[in-house]
Amino acid sequence: MDELTASILLVGDELLVGEIEDRNGPYLADRLTREGLHVLSIRLLPDDVRTIAAAVTEALQGCRLAVVCGGLGPTSDDRTSEAVGQALKRRLILDEAQWERIRSLFSELGGIEPPPGNEKQAMIPEGADVLANELGTALGYVARQGESAVAVLPGPPKENRRMFDQQLLPWLDRNMPDRSRRVTQVFRVFGLPESEVGHRLKGLEDEYGDLRVAYRFHFPEILVKLGCDAVREERLREASADLERALAPHVYGTGEEDLPCVLGRELERKGLRIVTAESCTGGLAAKLLTDVPGSSAWMERGFVVYSNRAKVQLLGVSEEMLEQHGAVSRQVALAMLEGALRRSEAGVGLAVTGIAGPSGGTAERPVGTVWIAWGDANRREARIHRFHWDRQYNRLVSAWAAIYRVYQLVAGEERR
Amino acid sequence: MDELTASILLVGDELLVGEIEDRNGPYLADRLTREGLHVLSIRLLPDDVRTIAAAVTEALQGCRLAVVCGGLGPTSDDRTSEAVGQALKRRLILDEAQWERIRSLFSELGGIEPPPGNEKQAMIPEGADVLANELGTALGYVARQGESAVAVLPGPPKENRRMFDQQLLPWLDRNMPDRSRRVTQVFRVFGLPESEVGHRLKGLEDEYGDLRVAYRFHFPEILVKLGCDAVREERLREASADLERALAPHVYGTGEEDLPCVLGRELERKGLRIVTAESCTGGLAAKLLTDVPGSSAWMERGFVVYSNRAKVQLLGVSEEMLEQHGAVSRQVALAMLEGALRRSEAGVGLAVTGIAGPSGGTAERPVGTVWIAWGDANRREARIHRFHWDRQYNRLVSAWAAIYRVYQLVAGEERR
Numbered sequence: 064m065d066e067l068t069a070s071i072l073l074v075g076d077e078l079l080v081g082e083i084e085d086r087n088g089p090y091l092a093d094r095l096t097r098e099g100l101h102v103l104s105i106r107l108l109p110d111d112v113r114t115i116a117a118a119v120t121e122a123l124q125g126c127r128l129a130v131v132c133g134g135l136g137p138t139s140d141d142r143t144s145e146a147v148g149q150a151l152k153r154r155l156i157l158d159e160a161q162w163e164r165i166r167s168l169f170s171e172l173g174g175i176e177p178p179p180g181n182e183k184q185a186m187i188p189e190g191a192d193v194l195a196n197e198l199g200t201a202l203g204y205v206a207r208q209g210e211s212a213v214a215v216l217p218g219p220p221k222e223n224r225r226m227f228d229q230q231l232l233p234w235l236d237r238n239m240p241d242r243s244r245r246v247t248q249v250f251r252v253f254g255l256p257e258s259e260v261g262h263r264l265k266g267l268e269d270e271y272g273d274l275r276v277a278y279r280f281h282f283p284e285i286l287v288k289l290g291c292d293a294v295r296e297e298r299l300r301e302a303s304a305d306l307e308r309a310l311a312p313h314v315y316g317t318g319e320e321d322l323p324c325v326l327g328r329e330l331e332r333k334g335l336r337i338v339t340a341e342s343c344t345g346g347l348a349a350k351l352l353t354d355v356p357g358s359s360a361w362m363e364r365g366f367v368v369y370s371n372r373a374k375v376q377l378l379g380v381s382e383e384m385l386e387q388h389g390a391v392s393r394q395v396a397l398a399m400l401e402g403a404l405r406r407s408e409a410g411v412g413l414a415v416t417g418i419a420g421p422s423g424g425t426a427e428r429p430v431g432t433v434w435i436a437w438g439d440a441n442r443r444e445a446r447i448h449r450f451h452w453d454r455q456y457n458r459l460v461s462a463w464a465a466i467y468r469v470y471q472l473v474a475g476e477e478r479r
Numbered sequence: 480m481d482e483l484t485a486s487i488l489l490v491g492d493e494l495l496v497g498e499i500e501d502r503n504g505p506y507l508a509d510r511l512t513r514e515g516l517h518v519l520s521i522r523l524l525p526d527d528v529r530t531i532a533a534a535v536t537e538a539l540q541g542c543r544l545a546v547v548c549g550g551l552g553p554t555s556d557d558r559t560s561e562a563v564g565q566a567l568k569r570r571l572i573l574d575e576a577q578w579e580r581i582r583s584l585f586s587e588l589g590g591i592e593p594p595p596g597n598e599k600q601a602m603i604p605e606g607a608d609v610l611a612n613e614l615g616t617a618l619g620y621v622a623r624q625g626e627s628a629v630a631v632l633p634g635p636p637k638e639n640r641r642m643f644d645q646q647l648l649p650w651l652d653r654n655m656p657d658r659s660r661r662v663t664q665v666f667r668v669f670g671l672p673e674s675e676v677g678h679r680l681k682g683l684e685d686e687y688g689d690l691r692v693a694y695r696f697h698f699p700e701i702l703v704k705l706g707c708d709a710v711r712e713e714r715l716r717e718a719s720a721d722l723e724r725a726l727a728p729h730v731y732g733t734g735e736e737d738l739p740c741v742l743g744r745e746l747e748r749k750g751l752r753i754v755t756a757e758s759c760t761g762g763l764a765a766k767l768l769t770d771v772p773g774s775s776a777w778m779e780r781g782f783v784v785y786s787n788r789a790k791v792q793l794l795g796v797s798e799e800m801l802e803q804h805g806a807v808s809r810q811v812a813l814a815m816l817e818g819a820l821r822r823s824e825a826g827v828g829l830a831v832t833g834i835a836g837p838s839g840g841t842a843e844r845p846v847g848t849v850w851i852a853w854g855d856a857n858r859r860e861a862r863i864h865r866f867h868w869d870r871q872y873n874r875l876v877s878a879w880a881a882i883y884r885v886y887q888l889v890a891g892e893e894r895r
Contacts, residue, residue, distance in 0.1 A: 077693065079508055080509065080512040080693075081507070081508035081509025081510070082695060083505075083695065085504075085505075088501075088523065089494075089497045089501075091497070092494070092495055092496055092497035093496065093498070094497070095497075096495075096497060102496065103495070103530075104523065104524060104525075106520060107520065114519075114520075277493065277498045288498065336786075341762075344766075345768070345769025345770075345781070346755070346757075346762030346764070346781050347762065347766040349762030349765075349766075349783040350765075352761070353759075353761025353762065353783075353874075358785070359785060359839075362761065362785045362786075363785065363789060364782075364793065365761070365781075365782075365783030365785070366782070367765040367769075367780055367781030367783065369765075369769060369774070369778045369781070370775070370779050370780060370824075372780075373779065373823070376822075408788060420772070421772050423775075
């Protein structure tokens with residue numbers, strides 16, 4: 064076993080009946096991969112001692128690291144440590160410091176003694192290294208077995224992540240330092256279909272065969288992830304520049320910040336404030352903008368004009384225009400935008416009016432027809448879209464499309 | 480193997496590096512469980528023929544049904560069928576009807592022939608039963624091996640679910656009819672902490688030991704699921720009545736419909752329309768309401784008054800009041816509500832003003848302080864909340880709390 068391989072075991076009956084969606088697996092797979100470990104398998108297992116013990120034994124035979132999550136609670140169905148002890152052929156011993164900690168936690172809660180069974184949460188296989196839990200009473204630990212090791216972490220995601228990051232990673236640095244870390248860069252792309260993104264990056268994938276290119280469709284945007292061994296960081300930089308050229312102008316950002324964040328930063332930098340006027344998106348664009356912490360610096364106000372009467376009364380759209388062109392039209396989108404800019408103190412604005420579905424479409428204006436308008440005091444534009452998703456997705460992509468147009472306007476980029 | 484046991488195998492390198500979160504496992508586990516199969520294990524596997532074949536062999540030895548998902552695409556890394564063929568010791572043969580279908584799909588796309596490699600999507604193990612795919616080019620199938628069977632489904636969740644529900648389930652009905660189905664009922668609970676829900680249902684869990692009670696914290700609501708064998712349906716009805724009594728008035732609904740849906744139905748029934756006035760939630764309450772298909776029947780308009788100026792200009796909140804009491808106050812919440820009702824044609828309304836965080840709190844009004852107002856022409860009320868989540872959750876629970884109050888008012892239920 065030269066390669067640093069890992070296996071993830073997730074324990075809990077509730078995972079096998081579809082009551083709870085596991086959230087630890089993807090997180091740990093991502094973190095272990097970035098740390099230079101090759102994850103060979105993820106298994107979801109019942110709270111059954113024999114099954115868990117067999118899976119741990121198998122994992123230790125095939126991998127350098129087995130990470131076991133869950134089944135560390137105080138109740139009778141929590142039997143992970145018993146199983147790990149069996150797999151390692153070691154008895155469980157009481158960790159005195161942990162037992163004291165549990166007793167003092169109970170004492171703080173009202174001067175009571177822990178109920179019978181709670182001792183179990185302080186029992187670990189002999190010779191294991193303790194991984195402290197700052198957020199709960201379940202103890203984690205890691206035990207070596209020859210060249211390999213099994214790490215046991217609690218199931219609740221917050222406890223699991225904290226213990227992985229702050230306890231297990233330092234342990235790995237000390238005990239398995241011989242690994243090559245990976246560097247990754249995430250590019251955020253909006254406004255191109257997935258197949259077009261793949262098509263445009265075909266040459267890049269061929270040219271940089273030593274890099275891993277991964278796509279993630281995170282509706283309505285696409286995340287493109289480049290990854291390689293840390294020693295090749297220069298290659299990653301070269302590939303990043305090529306990627307941005309290939310997808311320009313649709314790469315609106317990199318890393319963690321999504322489109323509303325990026326627009327917000329741009330607005331703040333330019334001292335601009337924004338107003339929204341929404342019909343079919345019904346507040347969704349405003350919601351996305353105000354999701355951003357600190358958005359009060361640049362979000363001025365929003366109009367949710369779901370009824371035609373609201374469009375007339377709040378934004379001054381004329382009844383004749385609504386009558387003549389219909390609520391889903393270039394004219395009404397532009398009139399909504401104009402009204403919103405006039406009836407606010409914002410420098411830029413967006414307007415959305417459309418048919419999100421599932422009903423309300425006509426032959427001329429089918430479900431998914433959406434007019435978007437955006438602009439400032441000097442320049443106002445509108446554009447029609449025809450989306451083919453369900454109501455939820457039609458609304459989401461409409462709000463994003465409007466925010467994207469404002470971003471292009473504010474950032475001063477030219478549209479294709 | 481008397482019991483009907485199942486194993487789920489999910490194939491794809493991307494699942495093992497944390498790039499994609501699997502969504503098929505929990506869905507299939509839930510559906511198989513309800514269909515009376517006992518899911519023993521879920522495994523995530525790489526696109527590696529030997530690994531997949533070994534896992535299928537193991538699953539067929541220990542289970543009546545193995546469900547394999549993913550790795551059915553046209554590219555070189557999709558090798559699930561090759562592996563399943565090896566595990567079954569059968570050769571792959573071309574399904575002529577499927578091959579014709581693929582060719583005609585390509586022809587519709589522009590008169591072109593499928594590229595080399597696409598034939599693979601029409602190859603299935605000899606003797607397998609085809610499961611048609613209405614949504615894509617990947618073929619599914621199910622093959623018997625002695626008492627057991629292996630079913631192979633495509634990875635994309637929409638295709639996976641459709642094929643499971645419409646193709647595999649009828650196959651199971653014909654070929655494994657000897658199972659006892661389960662009935663379940665989901666109760667939707669809002670406004671009680673999880674520990675309180677558990678506490679109140681302790682007696683019910685003891686009394687109905689033959690039922691399974693499961694909790695799912697689907698922020699900001701809690702879903703309580705009762706389940707039992709179909710032959711005990713009467714017991715489920717009794718337990719349901721007891722459960723509703725124990726949690727009254729916090730069970731706002733059952734099944735698939737969430738709070739905005741339930742409120743919408745109630746508003747429509749009474750011929751009422753609603754208006755929203757939002758500061759810290761910034762359009763989120765309006766967004767939640769307009770998520771509901773058909774909400775144009777009862778959603779009138781919404782005001783996103785993120786700035787104080789917007790509160791004054793759009794809703795007529797007085798500057799003196801803002802100065803004297805601050806934007807996060809009972810007075811301003813009630814004034815926002817009053818203004819929204821006056822400046823709309825809605826019969827009921829809600830208003831939210833608070834500090835969502837992460838910054839903006841003071842000693843007197845810490846982050847998480849939110850005033851909610853709700854009412855109609857005759858009665859207007861306001862209430863303070865202090866939430867302790869992050870920005871996203873503080874906003875979400877605030878919007879829900881306001882919608883919940885309107886629901887109680889409209890449905891004529893008394894608050895506790």
